[in-house]
Amino acid sequence: MSPELEALVARLVDERVHTRLQHVESALAALKAAPPTCTACPEDRASLVVFSGEMDTLFAALTIGVGAASMGMQVSMFFTFWGLTALRKSKSYAGKSTAQKMVAMMLPDGPAHVPTSRMNMGGLGPPFFKYLMKQRNVESVPDMVALAQELGVKIVACEMSMGVMGVTREELLDGIDYGGVAVFLDDASRSKISLFV
Amino acid sequence: MSPELEALVARLVDERVHTRLQHVESALAALKAAPPTCTACPEDRASLVVFSGEMDTLFAALTIGVGAASMGMQVSMFFTFWGLTALRKSKSYAGKSTAQKMVAMMLPDGPAHVPTSRMNMGGLGPPFFKYLMKQRNVESVPDMVALAQELGVKIVACEMSMGVMGVTREELLDGIDYGGVAVFLDDASRSKISLFV
Amino acid sequence: MSPELEALVARLVDERVHTRLQHVESALAALKAAPPTCTACPEDRASLVVFSGEMDTLFAALTIGVGAASMGMQVSMFFTFWGLTALRKSKSYAGKSTAQKMVAMMLPDGPAHVPTSRMNMGGLGPPFFKYLMKQRNVESVPDMVALAQELGVKIVACEMSMGVMGVTREELLDGIDYGGVAVFLDDASRSKISLFV
Numbered sequence: 001m002s003p004e005l006e007a008l009v010a011r012l013v014d015e016r017v018h019t020r021l022q023h024v025e026s027a028l029a030a031l032k033a034a035p036p037t038c039t040a041c042p043e044d045r046a047s048l049v050v051f052s053g054e055m056d057t058l059f060a061a062l063t064i065g066v067g068a069a070s071m072g073m074q075v076s077m078f079f080t081f082w083g084l085t086a087l088r089k090s091k092s093y094a095g096k097s098t099a100q101k102m103v104a105m106m107l108p109d110g111p112a113h114v115p116t117s118r119m120n121m122g123g124l125g126p127p128f129f130k131y132l133m134k135q136r137n138v139e140s141v142p143d144m145v146a147l148a149q150e151l152g153v154k155i156v157a158c159e160m161s162m163g164v165m166g167v168t169r170e171e172l173l174d175g176i177d178y179g180g181v182a183v184f185l186d187d188a189s190r191s192k193i194s195l196f197v
Numbered sequence: 198m199s200p201e202l203e204a205l206v207a208r209l210v211d212e213r214v215h216t217r218l219q220h221v222e223s224a225l226a227a228l229k230a231a232p233p234t235c236t237a238c239p240e241d242r243a244s245l246v247v248f249s250g251e252m253d254t255l256f257a258a259l260t261i262g263v264g265a266a267s268m269g270m271q272v273s274m275f276f277t278f279w280g281l282t283a284l285r286k287s288k289s290y291a292g293k294s295t296a297q298k299m300v301a302m303m304l305p306d307g308p309a310h311v312p313t314s315r316m317n318m319g320g321l322g323p324p325f326f327k328y329l330m331k332q333r334n335v336e337s338v339p340d341m342v343a344l345a346q347e348l349g350v351k352i353v354a355c356e357m358s359m360g361v362m363g364v365t366r367e368e369l370l371d372g373i374d375y376g377g378v379a380v381f382l383d384d385a386s387r388s389k390i391s392l393f394v
Numbered sequence: 395m396s397p398e399l400e401a402l403v404a405r406l407v408d409e410r411v412h413t414r415l416q417h418v419e420s421a422l423a424a425l426k427a428a429p430p431t432c433t434a435c436p437e438d439r440a441s442l443v444v445f446s447g448e449m450d451t452l453f454a455a456l457t458i459g460v461g462a463a464s465m466g467m468q469v470s471m472f473f474t475f476w477g478l479t480a481l482r483k484s485k486s487y488a489g490k491s492t493a494q495k496m497v498a499m500m501l502p503d504g505p506a507h508v509p510t511s512r513m514n515m516g517g518l519g520p521p522f523f524k525y526l527m528k529q530r531n532v533e534s535v536p537d538m539v540a541l542a543q544e545l546g547v548k549i550v551a552c553e554m555s556m557g558v559m560g561v562t563r564e565e566l567l568d569g570i571d572y573g574g575v576a577v578f579l580d581d582a583s584r585s586k587i588s589l590f591v
Contacts, residue, residue, distance in 0.1 A: 005202070005399075009406040012206045017214050017411055021418070024218065027225050028421050040238040041434040042389065044583070049392070051257050056475055060445050063554075064590075067575040073583070081253055160260075181264040189241070189270070189389040192436065192583040195443070195590040196257075196392040202399075209403045214411050221418050228425065237435040239586065246589070248454050278450055357457075378461040386438070386467070386586040393458075393589040 045074045045191035049184055052197060053082025055141060061197040062086070062144035068193070069151035076191075077148065078184040080158035083197075084165070086145055087157055087172045149175060156183055242271045242388035246381055249394060250279025252338060258394040259283070259341035265390070266348035273388075274345065275381040277355035280394075281362070283342055284354055284369045346372060353380055439468045439585035443578055446591060447476025449535060455591040456480070456538035462587070463545035470585075471542065472578035474552035477591075478559070480539055481551055481566045543569060550577055 046068040050061045061077070069075045079087050149155060155176040162168070162178075169178070177183070188194035243265040247258045258274070266272045276284050346352060352373040359365070359375075366375070374380070385391035440462040444455045455471070463469045473481050543549060549570040556562070556572075563572070571577070582588035 005402070006406060008203065009206050009210075009403055010410060012203070013210050013214075013407055013410045016207065016210050017218065020218055020222070021411065021414055024221050024225060024418055025414070027229070028418060028425075031225075031228060031425065032421075040240070042239065042436065043434075046579070046583075049257070049261070051254070051394075057445070060443070060475060060590075063575050064443070064579070068579050071576065071579055073579075081257060181260050182268065185243070185261070185265050185268055185270075185390070189243075191390075193579070193585075193588045194390045194392060195588060196261075196394050197445075197590050205400065206403050206407075209400065210407050210411075213404060213407050214415065217415055217419070221415070221422060224422055224426075228422075237437070237586075239436065246454070246458070248451070248591075278454060378457050379465065382440070382458070382462050382465055382467075382587070386440075388587075391587045391589060393454075393591050 042192040043074070043190045044072065045076065045187065046193040046195075047076045047184060047188040047191040048078065048194070049196045050077055050079045050083035050086065051081050053085035057197055058083070058086045058141050059144065061195075062141065062148060064195065064197075065153050066144060066148050066151060069148065069153050073192075075148075075151075075153040076156065076184070076187040077153055078156045078158060078179075078181075078187075080161045081165070084157060084161060084167055084172070086141060087155065087176060088167070089171060089173055145173065149173075154187070239389040240271070240387045241269065242273065242384065243390040243392075244273045244381060244385040244388040245275065245391070246393045247274055247276045247280035247283065248278050250282035254394055255280070255283045255338050256341065258392075259338065259345060261392065261394075262350050263341060263345050263348060266345065266350050270389075272345070272348075272350040273353065273381070273384040274350055275353045275355060275376075275378075275384075277358045278362070281354060281358060281364055281369070283338060284352065284373060285364070286368065286370055342370065346370075351384070436586040437468070437584045438466065439470065439581065440587040440589075441470045441578060441582040441585040442472065442588070443590045444471055444473045444477035444480065445475050447479035451591055452477070452480045452535050453538065455589075456535065456542060458589065458591075459547050460538060460542050460545060463542065463547050467586075468548075469542075469545075470548040470550065470578070470581040472550045472552060472573075472575075472581075474555045474575075475559070478551060478555060478561055478566070480535060481549065481570060482561070483565065483567055539567065543567075548581070 046065070048061055048065055050058065052058070052061075061083075065075050065077050145155075155173075156179050157167075157169075157172055157176055159178050159180055243262070245258055245262055247255065249255070249258075258280075262272050262274050342352075352370075353376050354364075354366075354369055354373055356375050356377055359369075440459070442455055442459055444452065446452070446455075455477075459469050459471050539549075549567075550573050551561075551563075551566055551570055553572050553574055556566075
């Protein structure tokens, strides 16, 4: 076989195929190296429903929310039913029905006055719990809410439970969002972590 | 070298390589255009364990379940322990041990009679809560369960807690599923949202 | 042109291209058969916060954890606040402040003595519940914790709540981990299922 023929084949193969083949190979390598982010993957988010209104459960929920925000996650906290307590700034009886006034009376004065779920014997529980937390330099619930807001946690008050319980926007903290369960579901369905507290 | 030879080599290169290369190129283009949905991605599902049996927690769980179903998600609700209350249609003492009869007595008569977790002072709580909800045109727990069933929510009664608590299938609603924790885990591991209520 | 020449050219073309092309084709087939798992996808993990300390909630949390581990998932359980009860082996008053001694007194003696969340009438609840569970050959809470450890469930005690509540490592089971909320968040953000119990 002539070396000329071999050289010709090599040149023509290279001319006609080499570039295309190289292109395919590098595209394949790129695909392998950086696998496609598929659209159904969760984002770096955490979404919480805060349903319970006791000091310890609020504290646990806020610790998780603040912790996740500190770690760079986008955090959404949806406060509903008793959880609304964490967002109250003051009691108000104006413009309420008798029934709603009764709910207002039953609800604590704001996050600084909520009972604990377990140590509430004769009212001893909450100040005692707060004393223990202060001893350990642990933040209080209102401080945690403020911290969450500073860290950019999205705080949503459930409009439906506000309606049922007769809580008005004036009674709740400034700078929060309002919405229904769809807001939570939308956030949660894009989140790596979703919790009901 | 003769132009004939060059033409021959060119033709053979095309014949032997062109088709295969074209095939690879189009497959690669297709892969890039529609990156594969990886199998570990969550599906558009929400899965809930409903453990608590109070009216407010049941209501919250059902609001989330019905909401998710309304948004087009496939919803699975696994009712266990006190949560079974939401699925009861009537009390039954037949064929139960004395201990199981005691549990039956302790359990409320069905979802229309469950207490609230917080406002149950002297029995005032539930009718009061129901009154507030009715005022605001909010559905009751039994209505919510019926609505969930209509919307195609998969409702599963936990067989193990039924066994422990002596609840029989006859006491529970028609058209529901029965299963163990594996059913929940299987659904939840494919879900975007999983919650324990 | 001679058939010999044609055969020769064909062989030369194959030599230069065939191997590379075959390589590309098989890599492409492999990519299609097993699409790359994108890095944001959840792993086959389940992560639980165990906040509640009642027998029934502990039992539910452990049933889910043990169930997930049995199904081959990597399970992480973060015990915080009242949930720490499940990990206690004995009470200790040594080296505690008066306030912490009060918490120690209030906490049950260990997972074998925790109350149920609902049937605790005059102390009747827990032994009654245990009796029902034994009748049905259902494991007790301490047995479930031991089983979880055997199955390789990662058990983490929350250091912050240990500090607040004055619980020491000596009071908790051997072979467990210690950490803060970041440990839970790190595990949960890689998990298919995350729950707050």
